[in-house]
Amino acid sequence: MKPLAYATAVELFEHHRSTLDQALQAIQRREYWSPYPENPRRYPDESANGAQAAFEALLNRHFPLAGPEPVGRAGAERSPYGFDLGISYDQYDAGQLLSRMQxxxxxxxxxxPQARGGVCLEILQRLNRKSFELAHAVMHTTGQAYAMAFQAGGPHSQDRGLEAVAYAWRAMQEVPGAALWSKPQGKQAPLALCKQWHLVPRGLSLVIACATFPTWNTYPALFASLATGNPVLVKAHPGAILPVAMSVGVAQEVLGELGFDPALVSLVVDTPEAPVARRLALDPRVRLVDFTGSSAFGDWLEDNARQAQVFTEKSGVNCVVIDSVGSLKSVAGNLAFTLSLYSGQMCTTTQTIFVPRDGIRTADGVIAFDEVAQVLAGAVRGFLADNERACGVLGAIQSEATLARIDECRRLGEVLLDSEAREHPQFPGARIRTPLLLRVDAADRAVYAEERFGPIAFVVATDGTEHSLALAGEVIAEKGALTLGVYSTDEAVLARAEALSLDVAVALSINFEGAAFINQSAAFSDFHGSGANPAANASLTDTAFVARRFVAVQSRRPAATAGGN
Amino acid sequence: MKPLAYATAVELFEHHRSTLDQALQAIQRREYWSPYPENPRRYPDESANGAQAAFEALLNRHFPLAGPEPVGRAGAERSPYGFDLGISYDQYDAGQLLSRMQxxxxxxxxxxPQARGGVCLEILQRLNRKSFELAHAVMHTTGQAYAMAFQAGGPHSQDRGLEAVAYAWRAMQEVPGAALWSKPQGKQAPLALCKQWHLVPRGLSLVIACATFPTWNTYPALFASLATGNPVLVKAHPGAILPVAMSVGVAQEVLGELGFDPALVSLVVDTPEAPVARRLALDPRVRLVDFTGSSAFGDWLEDNARQAQVFTEKSGVNCVVIDSVGSLKSVAGNLAFTLSLYSGQMCTTTQTIFVPRDGIRTADGVIAFDEVAQVLAGAVRGFLADNERACGVLGAIQSEATLARIDECRRLGEVLLDSEAREHPQFPGARIRTPLLLRVDAADRAVYAEERFGPIAFVVATDGTEHSLALAGEVIAEKGALTLGVYSTDEAVLARAEALSLDVAVALSINFEGAAFINQSAAFSDFHGSGANPAANASLTDTAFVARRFVAVQSRRPAATAGGN
Structure with a gap:
């Protein structure tokens, strides 16, 4: 039984087919590719120009979406740049919502798959057209600076969504639709069965979004689940609902136009006082749970949502090991950008930098530990000297908790560079803080081996590079990490770092200088999370991320009696 | 660091490459294919002739395998055909064994992947050559009749192993080894990174074998884990160690010859009094657990082995719905074989047959419920009338528990056909029992909706086919099933059955008569278990079964500074 608009959805699929084909080639090659330009100048002027007004038109209003009869409203978002969004969203009775989606x-x-693919590809294209509007929404919920909010919240998120669609498509294509199974029986006629395979989704898919990357960390799961046939509930973080609501709105618009129930993608909002994620995650109808956030809640989900396949990205301690460098200035400049970008609120930001206490070899001779630490601190200071540029890189601090954490962490080590408040040129109320850089000793493991989310980093004095690598390995094995960086001019050290990266299953970046940054992860090429250390049990996006979202159910009948033959 | 014999293993891979290529084509098409002949006459005479003696030479001895220093011996297998095997096997200290494998x-x-693939393919080929010897071992542990022990325990198991290797290979090939990622930077030179992806196994793989299909249900996990880089511990069922030990022996032989540690595939034996599976399954080094057996233990593993990916095949209630047929005799004859084969000790054997109490339409007019039940009972009786043929189909009852269950179940309904003991022409001590067929009412849900493992089946009187389908759906949703059969001459009923099969994710067989049997599942074509109802959380073999056994770990470095460039 195909819905009425099946044909239209398949037409849409054909319309977008070449994009999908390129995406399929991209995930096989993992070279550079992106269909959604990250350069704002590649978009029509009017889409950029109208975005501010379109965003402002959403403020201080109700944001309507499709769903069952609402039972209440919620929404108390406040921009990290210092103003209330004043937007309310509908709340539904969970039972009614889940029944409708079921x-x-x-x-x-x-x-x-084709009709669903057509819908997904069309949603992504429309999201792309809305990138500027989404940029304002992402900026004023996450605190990301505008340029980053545009790139990371718009095209980069769309890339990740398309990547998930491509993986889902490939995995589904690997199951044939039908086959004639004809088994030789010696002198007798072969035994012939007509077999069919149906792709069956797991059930309802709950995607629990985070406050810092409400689109980037949500789209992979949303599109992987949707493409494989699972209705999706997106539970927004109370602090970053709008970008999710806008995305759900676009999905509902496409679904509705094609004659599907728009509630196949539904928004769930809650409040910090009355959270709903736990209850939803345990509902027997929810068979997929995707989560980005704290290890505490991610581990809880893994332990308790037993009826579901659970995909998590959690906390971790991203490390850098500095052994030897050509130019320390160049390395420090690179790390300064990584530590500063979005005030270290990326799950890929380096937190813990291991440096031998006897110093490091450089092209200019050995540089002592204290000088290395000072050069790093100085590089951050210098990079953020210009306040306007600094604000455009740092963005704002998303949550009060992160703000408080900066203050709490000051006492954890010797301050190499203190975190300072900055005033944003346009938004005087913005919560802007520069990175806090502390010097600690290898022995202070309780300090540096714990995630300190936000603009907080440690330079750790070790007994040497072997010690640095061993500590990094232990910390990552125990606490997890999404990124490990290593700097060395010695190939033997790099080989040891690479071996270590396999042992603890962490993505390794080697000798990153210039414009290559450890904290950046490109769709269609970089796997985000390995899925095999405590920082994440899943990877964005690999085959395991999509293959667990559907199963193949077969029917078979003797060939001679097959219907219509 | 490649081991010394890496080149040899890769040569082996090239040697077996065409087999793998055909297997890859087979899993994409899922038409009939098998590289390992199921017809014993396709093998050299000497391999069949020497097998009996080779098997007997193993009896009443110690079975040596590679491993750490043994700390004890175990083994008390008794053939269901009535004699003790008298074989002992080494037991190891778990900590020492796991450390060595680690x-x-x-x-x-x-x-x-190539070297590992070469090893896996060579192991499978050598297992194939040992099929007759394995047949004796399977027969005298599981109780399967010799012909079935040969086919199911030999070539069909090898097919399933190769199928897993093919899925693993395809999944690994989907991750490129390396790429040059070159991102345009407007007027500046592109940002170029050399990226490499390493396939990293999850860790140690624990495969918990069952007593009825110690090779068929073990090889998929064993080969999927091994091909993807995970050392494998096979924990044999105390009642069926020998076929597993022989398989481990072949794997160790190949591994050893190629310079790998033979303990990469290790046997674990225990006793019913001192079982070790729970402790091993919870060891932090064990990251994959595969299990075939009871729901009680399967559910326990899923709930408790939280550090591991857990793949289970558990209990279920396989159903048949009879709506209408052309020839009842033909249908009854088909079901008689399914109910009789290996005395119903297959996880795919039909247990619960729903028939409308008002009877069914046939080409010969409506046949009343009681007559349908009698024709079914009569078909089984007739099929097993010749004792020699009966023994060749029934095989022997694997466990005392199953034997006791037959007696316990007699009181659960009106006996349509009583289970009777038979005497095996060669093995007078064999535990041979014909099927017990009971008539019950739809209301007796506690009776027929519970797995009654063994030669025990129910004919259930329902209010009609709608009721039958509804009951089958409810039972399967609640208890799980690997197979659902439906018989109808009405395409509308078949369509409803097919829709139901999607809702409860169960493999459907439609109007099976003649030589097509509901309980048979062919590698490279039939998925065994959907992984989405309570009978199994995994499918043999789909992409999800292999993709979760490894992850991709990346390293990346600026292209200009890549080593050797």
């Missing part, structure tokens, strides 16, 4: 599942399942 | 992991990981 009812919509069979028609979405039976529409098949 | 130490062997990096060289196996770093050997790469």
């Amino acid at each position: 009812r919509a599942l069979p028609s979405w399942r039976d529409a098949g | 130490r062997a992991l990096p060289s196996w990981r770093d050997a790469g």
Whole structure:
């Protein structure tokens, strides 16, 4: 039973087919590719120009979306740049919402991969057109600076969504639709069976979004689940609802136009006082849970949402090991950008930098530990000297908790560079802080081996590079990490770092200088999280991320009696 | 660091490459294919002739395998055909065994997919050559009749092993080894990174074998884990160690010849009094657990082995719905074989047959419920009338528990056909029982909706086919099933059955008569278990079964400074 608009959705699929084909080639090659330009100048002027007004038109209003009869409203977002968004969103009775989505599942399942692919690709294209508007929404919920909010919240998120669609498509294509199974029986006629395989989604998919990357960390799961036939509830973080609501709105618009129930993608909002994620995650109808956030809640989900496949990205301690460098200035300049970008609120930001206490070899001779630490601190200071540029890189601090954490952490080591408040040229109320850089000793493991989310980093004095590598390995094995950086001019050290990266399954960046940054992760090329250390049990995006979202159910009948033959 | 014999293993891979290529094509098409002949006459005479003696030479001895220093011996297998095997096997200190396997992991990981593939393919070929010897071992542990023990325990198991290797290979090939990522930077030179992806196994893989299909249900996990780089511990069922030990022996022989640690595949034996599976499954080094057996233990593993990916095949209630048929005799004859084969000790055997109490339509008019039940009972009786043929189909009852269950179940309904003991022409002590067929009412849900493992089946009187389908759906949703059969001459009923099969994710067989049997599952074509109802959380073999056994770990460095460039 195909829904009425099946044909239209398949037409859409054909319309977007070449994008998908390129994406399929990209995930196989993992070279550079992006269909959604990250350069704002590649978009029509009017889409950039109208975005501010479009964003402002959303403020201080109700944000309508499709769903069952609302039972209340929620929403108390405040921009980290210092003003209330004043937007309310509908809340639904969970039972009613899940029942409605459950009812919509069979028609979405039976529409098949092409129709679902057509819908997903169209949603992504429309999200792309809305990138500037989304940029304002991402900026004023996450605190990301505008340029980053545009790139990371718009095209880079869309890239990640398309990447998930491509992985899902490839995995589904690996199951044939039908086959004639004809087994030789010696002198007798072969035994012939007509077999069919149906792709069956797991069930309802709950995607729990985070406050810092509400689109980038949500789209992979949203599109992987949707493409494979699972209705998706996106539970927004109370602090960053708008970008999620806008994305859900676009999905609902496309679904509705094609005759599907728009509630196949639904928004769930809650409040810090009355959170709903736990209850939803345990509902027997919810068979997929995706989460980005704290290890505490991620571990809880893994331990308790037993009826579901659970995909998590959690806390971690990203490390850098400095052994030897050509130019310390160049390395320090590179790390200064990584430590500063979005005030260290990226899950890939380096936190813990291991440096031998006897210093490091450089092209200019050995540089002592204290000088290395001072050069690093100086590089950050220098990079952020110009306040306007600094604000454009740092963005604002998303949460009060992170703000408080900076103050709490000051006492944890010797301050190499203190965190300072900055005033944003346009938003005087913005919560802007520069990185805090502390010097600690290898022995202070409780300090540096714990995630200190935000603009907080440690330079750790070790007994030498072997010690640095061993500590990094232990910390990552125990606490997890998404990134490990290593700087060395010695190939033997790099080989040891690479061996270590396999042992603790962490992505390694080697001798990053210039414009290559450890904290950046490109769709269609970089796997985000290995899925095999405590920082994440899943990877964005690999085959395991999509293959667990559907199963193949077969039917078979003797060939001679098959219907219609 | 490649082990010395890396080149040899890769040569082996090239040697077996065409087999793998055909297997890859087979899993994409899922038409009929098998590289390992199921017809014993396709093998050289001497391999069949020498097998009996080779098997007997193993009896009443110690079975040596590679491993750490043994700390004891175990083994008390008794053939269901009535004699003790008298074989002992080494037991190891778990800590020592796991440490040794952990130490062997990096060289196996770093050997790469080709070398590992070469080893796996060579193991499978040598297992194939040993099929007759394995047949004796399978027969005298599981109780399967010789012909079935040969086919199911030999070539069909090898097919399933190769299928897993093919899935693993395809999944690994989907991750490129390296790429040059070159991102345009407007007027500046592109940002170029050399990226490499390493395939990293999850860790140690624990495969917990069952007593009825010690090779068929073990090889998929064993080969999927091994091919993806995970050392494998196979924990044999105390009642069926020998086929597992022989398989481990072949794997160790190949590994050893190629310079790998033979303990990369290790046997673990225990006793019913001192079981070790729970402790091993919770060891932090064990990252993969595969299990075939009871729901009680399977559910326990899923709930408790939280550090591991857990793949289970558990209990279920396989159903048949009879709506209408052409020839009842033909249908009854088909079901008689399914109910009789290996005395119903297959996880795919039909247990619960729903028939409308008002009877069914046939080409010969409506046949009343009681007559349908009698025709079914009569078909089984007739099929097993010849004792020699009966023994060749029934095989023997594997466990005392199953034997006792037959007696316990007699009182659960009206006996349509009583289970009777038979005497085996060669083995007078064999535990041979014909099927017990009971008539019950739809209301007796506690009776027929519970797995009654063994030669025990129910004919259930329902209010009609709608009721039958509804009951089958409810039972399967609650208890799980690997198979659902439906018989109808009405395409509308078949369509409803197919829709139901999607809702409860169960493999459907439609109007099976003649030589097509509901309980048979062919590698390279039939998925065994959907992984989405309570009978199994995994499928043999789909992409999800292999993709979760390894991760991709990347390293990246600026292109200009890449080593050797």
